[in-house]
Amino acid sequence: MSGTIIIDSGGANLASxxxxxxxxxxxxxVSADAGEIASAERIVLPGVGSAADAMQRLQRSGLAAQLATxxxxxxxxxxxxxxxxxHSAEGDAPCLGIIPGTxxxxxxxxxxxxxxxxxNRLGALRPDPLxxxxxxxxxxxxxxxxxxxxxxxxxxxxxxxxxxxxxxxxNNFWGVQFHPERSASxxxxxxxxxxxx
Amino acid sequence: xxxxxxxxxGDIMTLASRYRDEGADELVFYDITASPEGRSVDREWVRxxxxxxxxPFCVAGGIRSVADAEAVLNxxxxxxxxxxxxxxxxxxIDALSRRFGAQCVVxxxxxxxxxxGYRAYQFTGDPQRTQHSGRDVLQWVQEVQARGAxxxxxxxxxxxxxxxxxxIEQLRAVREVCRVPLVASGGAGxxxxxxxxxxxxxxxAALAASxxxxxxxxxxxxxxxxxxxxxxxxx
Numbered sequence: 001m002s003g004t005i006i007i008d009s010g011g012a013n014l015a016s017x018x019x020x021x022x023x024x025x026x027x028x029x030v031s032a033d034a035g036e037i038a039s040a041e042r043i044v045l046p047g048v049g050s051a052a053d054a055m056q057r058l059q060r061s062g063l064a065a066q067l068a069t070x071x072x073x074x075x076x077x078x079x080x081x082x083x084x085x086x087h088s089a090e091g092d093a094p095c096l097g098i099i100p101g102t103x104x105x106x107x108x109x110x111x112x113x114x115x116x117x118x119x120n121r122l123g124a125l126r127p128d129p130l131x132x133x134x135x136x137x138x139x140x141x142x143x144x145x146x147x148x149x150x151x152x153x154x155x156x157x158x159x160x161x162x163x164x165x166x167x168x169x170x171n172n173f174w175g176v177q178f179h180p181e182r183s184a185s186x187x188x189x190x191x192x193x194x195x196x197x
Numbered sequence: 198x199x200x201x202x203x204x205x206x207g208d209i210m211t212l213a214s215r216y217r218d219e220g221a222d223e224l225v226f227y228d229i230t231a232s233p234e235g236r237s238v239d240r241e242w243v244r245x246x247x248x249x250x251x252x253p254f255c256v257a258g259g260i261r262s263v264a265d266a267e268a269v270l271n272x273x274x275x276x277x278x279x280x281x282x283x284x285x286x287x288x289x290i291d292a293l294s295r296r297f298g299a300q301c302v303v304x305x306x307x308x309x310x311x312x313x314g315y316r317a318y319q320f321t322g323d324p325q326r327t328q329h330s331g332r333d334v335l336q337w338v339q340e341v342q343a344r345g346a347x348x349x350x351x352x353x354x355x356x357x358x359x360x361x362x363x364x365i366e367q368l369r370a371v372r373e374v375c376r377v378p379l380v381a382s383g384g385a386g387x388x389x390x391x392x393x394x395x396x397x398x399x400x401x402a403a404l405a406a407s408x409x410x411x412x413x414x415x416x417x418x419x420x421x422x423x424x425x426x427x428x429x430x431x432x
Contacts, residue, residue, distance in 0.1 A: 108376050
């Protein structure tokens with residue numbers, strides 16, 4: 001077993017996530033190698049680009065099939081969380097199908113523009129080691145145009161004109177819609193919790 | 198022209214850490230002379246900033262291609278903001294949005310009231326080269342959204358740098374046609390100016406520079422005051 005790996009699905013912008021783990025004293029590797037991923041203690045699935053593009057890259061590299069078989073803690077972030085579900089309306093893309101449910105587009109409303117960008121508090125936190133020590137008034141930074149409705153896997157929700165899944169869990173798969181790497185001290189706490197799972 | 202005489206406000210790492218600790222929600226780094234000088238933003242400082250910042254940040258200045266944007270995003274920025282290059286080549290907005298998603302693509306607009314209405318200006322980082330782009334701001338706001346911009350920063354040039362308040366009337370006019378997050382910029386000098394932008398122009402965020410750089414107003418003090426007025430901010 002070796003450390004934490006951030007899955008490289010071929011897109012840009014993994015540096016901020018890597019730096020966030022470095023600030024916690026954890027050196028993480030970025031990899032797309034099936035062997036390295038299988039033997040890692042923990043896996044992070046970041047979100048890059050659109051659902052259809054990301055799924056295409058995961059299919060091409062063979063990682064899509066491997067991800068569902070992982071038994072170590074997996075954390076999907078933003079699009080990475082959405083990919084864990086069955087289907088996304090973004091590009092009508094079949095996703096990994098690890099968590100039951102679908103991803104749909106946010107609807108722009110008065111005072112609720114889309115993309116949803118900004119700091120929001122979580123609601124209805126269910127007890128979970130990933131959320132240990134996080135106060136209900138903790139703010140997290142969200143940036144997304146697609147979302148998962150609140151359902152059985154929801155550990156915490158966020159209000160944005162409607163209730164959306166902010167944190168989900170299904171067995172050893174966790175997902176967060178916000179960006180913990182850009183959510184100041186509350187995000188750091190969540191990532192620290194992930195490292196102890 | 199309030200853009201003359203840009204001040205050097207000190208080492209960006211020091212400022213970045215200071216604003217992070219004071220509770221800023223997002224930082225925007227403008228390399229304002231990049232476009233007028235025809236160069237792209239230097240990306241080594243972007244990596245250095247990304248290592249210390251645990252809040253989102255956006256980089257603006259001379260991003261003229263998908264490759265320029267990719268370099269900045271790979272170095273750890275959340276978003277890129279384009280202004281003059283978007284006016285010169287509007288299809289750049291479509292290309293960036295397709296490649297990185299709308300949430301990464303901010304379009305900055307330097308706007309000024311003329312006898313013909315609000316007009317967008319380019320190369321505003323250099324008073325010698327600043328020029329009227331010929332574009333109507335309200336039409337440009339609609340076009341950039343259709344092309345895939347995920348956020349608009351409206352910098353009202355008439356009020357920028359003088360700290361007499363945001364141009365609420367202009368922000369309201371743009372808000373009417375803006376369905377993506379709208380950020381007010383230019384003119385903040387007091388707590389009440391921020392409150393007015395949120396309350397009267399319904400902006401999603403308010404950006405300010407000189408009022409914070411000069412130490413006239415602290416971010417923590419500002420956010421506590423806005424919160425006390427019932428405006429939702431992260432405190």
